[in-house]
Amino acid sequence: MIFLKDNRLQSRQLCTMWTHYPELLRRPVPRYTSYPTAADFTDQVGAEDQALALQRVEPGTPLSLYVHIPFCEEICWYCGCNTARSNRPSRLAAYLDALHEEIALVAGLLGGHGRVRRIAFGGGSPNAIQPLDFVRLVGDMMVAFHAEDPLISLEIDPRHVSDDWIRVIRATKVRYASMGVQTFDPHVQEAIGRVQPRAQIERLTRSLRDAGIISLNFDLMYGLPRQNRAVLMETLEQAAALQPDRIALFGYAHVPSVIPRQRRIDASSLPDEAERFAMAALGHDFLVAQGYQPIGFDHFARPADPLAVAAREGRLHRNFQGFTDDESQYLIGFGASAISQFPELYAQNAKNAGHYRQAIAAGRLPTERGVARDPASRTCGKLINDILCQGIGEMPDHLTPSQSEMLEEFVQRGLITTGGGQVRLRPNAAPYVRTIAAIFDPRLAHKIGNFSAPV
Ligand code: SF4
Secondary structure, three states: OOOOOOHHHHHHOOOOOOOOOHHHOOOOEOOOOOOOOHHHOEOOOOHHHHHHHHHOOOOOOEEEEEEEEOEEOOOOOOOOOOOEEOOOHHHHHHHHHHHHHHHHHHHHHHOOOOEEEEEEEEEOOHHHOOHHHHHHHHHHHHHHOOOOOOEEEEEEOHHHOOHHHHHHHHHOOEEEEEEEEEOOOHHHHHHHOOOOOHHHHHHHHHHHHHOOOOEEEEEEEEOOOOOOHHHHHHHHHHHHHOOOOEEEEEEOOOOOOOOHHHHHOOHHHOOOHHHHHHHHHHHHHHHHHOOOEEEOOOEEEOOOOHHHHHHHOOOOEEEOOEEEOOOOOEEEEEOOOOEEEEOOEEEEEOOOHHHHHHHHHOOOOOEEEEEEOOHHHHHHHHHHHHHHHHOEEEOOOOOOHHHHHHHHHHHHOOOEEEEOOEEEEOHHHHHHHHHHHHHOOOOHHHOOOOOEOOO
16 A cells, blocks of 8 residues: 555555565666667677668568657756757758668668568657658658558657647658656756646647547656655646556656766755655556556556557567567667667667768768677567566576576565466566566676666
8 A cells, every 4th residue: 555645645545566675676677678788789780780681671571660869959857868959950950961861871771672660750859850851851761661651650849849840740640659748747847957837738739639649658757856656646647637548657767977967956856765666656556547558567558559459469569669569570770879670680870970970971871889689689588578568478498596596586575476487477566577577687697787776
């Protein structure tokens, strides 16, 4: 049972199945948007490897494309994304030129092979570019890759969406949109350097629905400065009232030594680990009570949303964009820091936008690093994906004594069961899913990455 300190909320106490075992959450673990993770990428993988992978794509192979726009009109203090201010039009124009050239390069290497099913725009904030530039990008990709009616999705900074952007979203048939909301509380907004009145979110929600968006996601955060369960509850209620199809509830990771812009956040006003856990549990319970289906460990979707349907049908996957119903084995990333995924390879473009542009100007793919996916890592990646997405996985043939010991800790607490060659997560294991998956990650024992607390 969660007990809220705020009396106004006592009547809304919610039952949770989650029990806090701090000893199981001490170890920072990857988010596993890939396996091997980006912490394993090296410069042993380069442009030639990616070119070969593109040339090996067979005719008709389903392809997903991702375009990274590393610019935002305003930079939020908590943000860990690869992004910079969009206040220099010449820099934006040079970046867009490079994107168009990269599209042509990749299309040439594919030689007409592959069928583009999805195009996702993320960042940064794709709406930091001009609406017409977005139309040109979509048009260029449709022509270069002979795409027919792909599912287009777009990340949006709600503070800067003009009427022209809404018109362009309708005209280009964007169908999925994801909006950074984070919190509705004005004091918390101030503390994270992201002020956006509720009325702005309400208006944009209506406009996006009118423009044809069929799946609308709100990103929310817990563990923010000046936030406690009562404050989070207000945000959850206001978010649910706007009826987004999906809600992602992320825990804020405060690592100013790695993300210098976070130094502007007052660490003394951050909630402690116990409060963070209670907030995550509150979010889970509230959203489930509102009719949302939990997806993986931090997503929630209305039962009719394609993500929820995919989860029920065992078709949920995890890729660089998080939990997804996208089943393609091929994801081609465009732009600075974008990651491409092939069955045999992960390859990441240069993170620095200047280096990215230089490579393109030299007529080269801007691949900077990556990792080969050998059969052992693919088997391990499947197990980790199955645990995160399906809550069940095939036990490896051999476990080290340390792995067996770690698993036993979860068995003893009733969080998992093992038997019949399988590991099965119980419903109360949600906050521990990444930690359980990490037990099967042989690379993690030798790695000190910039991983985050599991909750
Ligand atoms: S708008 Fe989004 S991507 Fe841009 S700085 Fe804020 S959180 Fe980061």
